[in-house]
Amino acid sequence: MKETKIGIVSCSGEECLGGTISRLATRKVLEKLRMGETVTICLPLFIAGGEEERLFAKVFPTIAVDGCSKLCAMRATEKYSGKVNAVVNVAEILGEEKALSELVSLKEMPQDYEEIVDKVANEICKKIDKIISDILTKEAMEELESQGKSGGGCCCGNC
Amino acid sequence: MSKVVVIPCSGMGKVYGLIAREAALKVVRELKKNEAETKCLAYLVTGDEEIKNYMQGKKCITIDGCPKMCAAKNAKEAGAEVIEELKSIEFAKEKRAMKPGTATNLNEEGWEVVDYIADKIVEIIDNLEVK
Numbered sequence: 125m126k127e128t129k130i131g132i133v134s135c136s137g138e139e140c141l142g143g144t145i146s147r148l149a150t151r152k153v154l155e156k157l158r159m160g161e162t163v164t165i166c167l168p169l170f171i172a173g174g175e176e177e178r179l180f181a182k183v184f185p186t187i188a189v190d191g192c193s194k195l196c197a198m199r200a201t202e203k204y205s206g207k208v209n210a211v212v213n214v215a216e217i218l219g220e221e222k223a224l225s226e227l228v229s230l231k232e233m234p235q236d237y238e239e240i241v242d243k244v245a246n247e248i249c250k251k252i253d254k255i256i257s258d259i260l261t262k263e264a265m266e267e268l269e270s271q272g273k274s275g276g277g278c279c280c281g282n283c
Numbered sequence: 284m285s286k287v288v289v290i291p292c293s294g295m296g297k298v299y300g301l302i303a304r305e306a307a308l309k310v311v312r313e314l315k316k317n318e319a320e321t322k323c324l325a326y327l328v329t330g331d332e333e334i335k336n337y338m339q340g341k342k343c344i345t346i347d348g349c350p351k352m353c354a355a356k357n358a359k360e361a362g363a364e365v366i367e368e369l370k371s372i373e374f375a376k377e378k379r380a381m382k383p384g385t386a387t388n389l390n391e392e393g394w395e396v397v398d399y400i401a402d403k404i405v406e407i408i409d410n411l412e413v414k
Contacts, residue, residue: 169351
C-alpha cells in the first residue's frame with residue numbers, strides 16, 4: 125500500500141461531555157491505538173489557517189469525530205476541504221442526553237469515562253480499518269486492471 | 284451587562300490547547316459562573332447563522348495555544364468584540380512551567396498555569412464590571 129495516513133478531525137466541544145470524550149478518544153487513537161497511521165489538525169484552523177490546512181482533508185482520507193448531533197467537525201471539514209470518509213458521533217454511542225450533559229473538565233470526568241473513551245476510540249479504529257481496507261481493495265483492483273491491459277492475460281497466470 | 288464569552292482554542296495537537304480549554308472551563312463553571320459563559324469554537328467554525336447571531340457584538344475573551352490564534356480569529360469572524368486575546372504559552376513562560384504535560388493530560392505544572400490564566404480572566408472581567 126502507498127503510504128497513507130488517516131486524518132482525524134475532532135470536535136473538542138467546550139459545552140458538553142461529548143466534546144471531552146471526542147477529544148480524549150481522538151488523542152488515544154493518535155497516541156496509542158493507531159500511532160503513525162493517523163494525523164490531526166485543529167478544527168478551527170480551517171478558518172484561521174491558510175491553504176495548507178484546507179488541503180488537509182483533500183489530501184488525507186478523513187474521519188470526523190463529533191461530540192453531539194450538531195456534527196460541527198464533519199460540517200466544518202466538508203465546508204472547507206471536501207467530503208469526509210467517515211463520521212463518529214459520540215452522541216450515538218453515549219446516548220444524546222449523556223453526551224449533552226455539562227460535565228466537561230478533565231477534573232470532573234465520570235468514573236466510567238475510560239470505558240466510554242475506549243468505546244469511542246474503538247469505533248474510530250473500526251472506521252480507520254474500513255478506510256484502509258477500501259484503499260487496499262481499490263489498489264488491488266487497479267493493479268489487476270493495469271496487468272490485464274498490458275499483458276492481456278487473466279490473474280491465474282496461465283492465460 | 285451580558286455575560287462575557289470566554290473562548291479557548293482547545294487545540295488537539297498541543298498541551299497549550301488543553302490548558303486554554305481547562306482555564307476557560309474553570310472561569311465559566313467555577314469562578315465567574317454568573318458573569319461568563321463559553322461557546323464551542325467548533326460550532327463557531329461551522330458559520331451557522333444561529334451562533335453568528337448570538338456572537339454579534341458580544342464581549343469576548345479568547346485564549347489561544349499557538350501563534351495561529353484560531354480562537355481570536357474565529358470569534359472576530361463570527362462578529363464578536365474580542366476585548367482580550369490571551370496566549371496560554373505566554374502564561375506558561377511567565378510561570379516558568381515549560382513541561383506542563385501533554386495534549387491529553389496536564390501535570391501539576393499544567394494545572395498551575397490553568398489557575399494562573401483563569402485568575403487573569405477573572406481580573407479582566409472584574410475590571411469590566413468596575414467600568
